[in-house]
Amino acid sequence: MKYPLLVLFLRDLRVARRIGGSATMGVVFFLVMVSIAPFAIGPDPNLLARIGPAILWIAALLASLLCLDRLFQADLEDGSLDLFHLGRAPLELAVLVKCAAHWVTTGLPLTLAAPFLGLMLQQEETALAAVTLTLLAGTPALTLIGAIGAAATVTLRRGGLLMALLVLPLTIPVLIFGVSAAEAATGGTVSFAAPFAILCAISLGALALCPFAAAAALRSAGE
Amino acid sequence: MALPMTDIPHPPSRPHAERASALRLRVEDLAIARGGRRVLAGLGFTLASGEALIVTGRNGAGKSTLLRALAGLLPRLSGHIVIEGAAEAEEPATLLHYLAHADGLKAPLTARENLEFWAQFLGEEPDRRSLSPAEALERVGLAHLSETPVAMLSAGQKRRIALARLLVVFRPLWLLDEPTSALDAASRVRLARLMTEHRALGGMIIAATHEPLGLEDARELALGATS
Numbered sequence: 001m002k003y004p005l006l007v008l009f010l011r012d013l014r015v016a017r018r019i020g021g022s023a024t025m026g027v028v029f030f031l032v033m034v035s036i037a038p039f040a041i042g043p044d045p046n047l048l049a050r051i052g053p054a055i056l057w058i059a060a061l062l063a064s065l066l067c068l069d070r071l072f073q074a075d076l077e078d079g080s081l082d083l084f085h086l087g088r089a090p091l092e093l094a095v096l097v098k099c100a101a102h103w104v105t106t107g108l109p110l111t112l113a114a115p116f117l118g119l120m121l122q123q124e125e126t127a128l129a130a131v132t133l134t135l136l137a138g139t140p141a142l143t144l145i146g147a148i149g150a151a152a153t154v155t156l157r158r159g160g161l162l163m164a165l166l167v168l169p170l171t172i173p174v175l176i177f178g179v180s181a182a183e184a185a186t187g188g189t190v191s192f193a194a195p196f197a198i199l200c201a202i203s204l205g206a207l208a209l210c211p212f213a214a215a216a217a218l219r220s221a222g223e
Numbered sequence: 224m225a226l227p228m229t230d231i232p233h234p235p236s237r238p239h240a241e242r243a244s245a246l247r248l249r250v251e252d253l254a255i256a257r258g259g260r261r262v263l264a265g266l267g268f269t270l271a272s273g274e275a276l277i278v279t280g281r282n283g284a285g286k287s288t289l290l291r292a293l294a295g296l297l298p299r300l301s302g303h304i305v306i307e308g309a310a311e312a313e314e315p316a317t318l319l320h321y322l323a324h325a326d327g328l329k330a331p332l333t334a335r336e337n338l339e340f341w342a343q344f345l346g347e348e349p350d351r352r353s354l355s356p357a358e359a360l361e362r363v364g365l366a367h368l369s370e371t372p373v374a375m376l377s378a379g380q381k382r383r384i385a386l387a388r389l390l391v392v393f394r395p396l397w398l399l400d401e402p403t404s405a406l407d408a409a410s411r412v413r414l415a416r417l418m419t420e421h422r423a424l425g426g427m428i429i430a431a432t433h434e435p436l437g438l439e440d441a442r443e444l445a446l447g448a449t450s
Contacts, residue, residue: 007343011329011336018331018372079325082296086316087344222296223257 004089005097012101023109026063030110033059034117045122052121053131053182057175059117060110060135061142065167067106068146069153069160071098072218076154082222091218096211099140099147107139130185130192134199138178141203144210145170151217173202245272246308246318246395248427253302255285255292261300262288268444272395275418275428275438280446286431287324289446290398293429294321306396317347319396324404326385330374334360334384337373342391352393352424359387363413378405386414389421397421399430411437 016023037055038048075081075098084094114135115128123131149167153159181195253266262285270276278286291297293304295316306315328337338356346353360366363383373381382405389397397418403411415437418428430436 004344007340011332011340014336015329015331077325078329079323079327080329082291082294082321082323082325083327083341083345085296086294086319086321088314088317088347089344223298 004087005093008089008094009097009101012098013104016101016105023105026067026106027109027113029066030059030063030113031117033062034120038121049122049124049127052118052123053127053134054179055121056114056118056131057135057138057179057182060114060139061168061171061175063110064107064139064142065146065164068102068143068150068167069163071102071147071150072154072214073150073159076221081154081218085222091215092211095147095151095214095218096207099143099211099214102147103140103143107143111135111139124186127182127186131182134178134182134196137196137200137203138174141174141199141206142171144203144206145174147214148210148217151214151221154218154221174199177202245425246306246427247271248396249303249305249307250293251303251305253289253292253304254300255288255297256300257288257297263292263446264300266302268442270427270429272425272427273422275422275430275441277436277438277441277443278429278431278446279433279443284447286446287400290321290323290400290429290431293396294319294398296321318394319398320389320392320394321398321400322385322389322402323400326381327388328373328381328384331372333370333372334365334376334387335369337384338387338391341388345394346392350393354390356387356391359390360384362390362417363387364410379407379410382406383410383413386417390417393424393426395426397426397428397430399428399432401432402430403432403434403436 034055041047072081084091111132114132118128118131146167149163152166153163156162177195177199180190181192181199184190184192184195248270251267254264255262278289280286288297292299304315306318309318335356338359342356357369360369363386365380365383368376368380402414406414418438421428
């Protein structure tokens with residue numbers, strides 16, 4: 001018995017490991033973004049502590065977007081994308097598996113780096129835990145929504161900017177509920193659970209819908 | 224064309240080789256448009272197990288378009304593409320191999336890793352007519368490069384690994400788009416032999432090409448006369 005989707009997942013992880021760029025690039029970009037924010041805002045600890053979750057979320061959003069444009073483009077260029085159609089697994093599931101592998105190599109490192117970068121922004125333990133938890137729940141949605149943009153711009157030579165323009169507006173709900181859950185954890189009028197539950201719901205909704213949209217875009221790209 | 228046949232060791236024939244149950248590809252009244260322009264219209268042919276069809280025509284006549292449409296990658300304006308004799312549940316796309324201009328190989332992975340991936344991704348039940356990646360690499364004469372990353376290989380060597388992909392999973396219909404591109408003379412002889420063996424196993428071949436492939440009694444479909 002063979003598992004085509006499992007071997008696709010393992011292949012993408014292996015390719016990412018051999019190339020070695022994507023995970024490190026994303027985390028380094030994340031680090032740079034978080035480091036330059038205090039230069040722009042000023043070193044006031046109270047201010048940084050208050051807006052820290054927002055900075056971490058924006059930086060994570062941009063960092064995950066940065067790595068997304070090659071998600072399907074590499075497969076289109078080397079011809080793998082055409083061959084995915086010939087497999088027994090539906091293209092939608094192949095897209096989902098590629099997103100999962102992409103999240104493991106980019107979204108997960110960002111999440112794991114977040115508590116350390118949060119220390120640079122005067123975050124307390126509760127806030128660090130809350131930001132990390134919201135990123136863990138929210139970055140899958142960023143990858144999945146980004147996959148639609150990556151699929152829609154797959155045939156464009158320099159589609160990175162267009163992809164960002166397409167994807168960023170769609171990620172606004174993720175940003176709103178991610179940041180508000182993270183901020184609610186350190187006090188405020190809203191409980192942590194409510195925005196966090198909506199964030200999880202957005203991720204699950206993206207999990208259900210985005211593979212279909214991305215696969216449809218890839219099919220029309222192959223024509 | 225005289226090709227040197229002597230310097231290539233003849234490979235052992237496949238163990239337990241058996242013919243596929245007779246299949247028949249039937250194409251009727253096929254019309255395909257690309258970018259709003261009708262490229263092919265009124266195309267029809269049949270192909271039975273063991274037969275080969277060479278698609279010829281000038282550049283832009285629609286050879287690649289026809290192969291992509293047969294592979295199910297392009298929508299049809301009209302017409303049918305049916306593979307008769309296959310089980311009901313079989314999707315046409317799972318009965319064919321498509322060799323396009325791009326080789327479908329990941330540059331950072333080794334030749335063996337690429338073939339293992341496609342063998343497991345495309346293959347379903349174990350088939351006695353499928354070769355292992357190591358055997359397939361031997362058949363294209365690249366056994367010594369199995370642990371080399373594909374990025375280090377030449378265009379012709381990559382093409383041969385792409386041909387080995389057709390061997391690791393047995394599928395009755397081969398759609399070959401310019402299969403000889405970047406191949407040297409010895410590799411063309413190997414390709415001709417692989418195609419002959421595939422037909423002997425009951426396979427069908429449709430190849431778009433400008434060059435002689437060494438296929439015996441292949442039929443020819445000239446595109447461009449109608450469009």
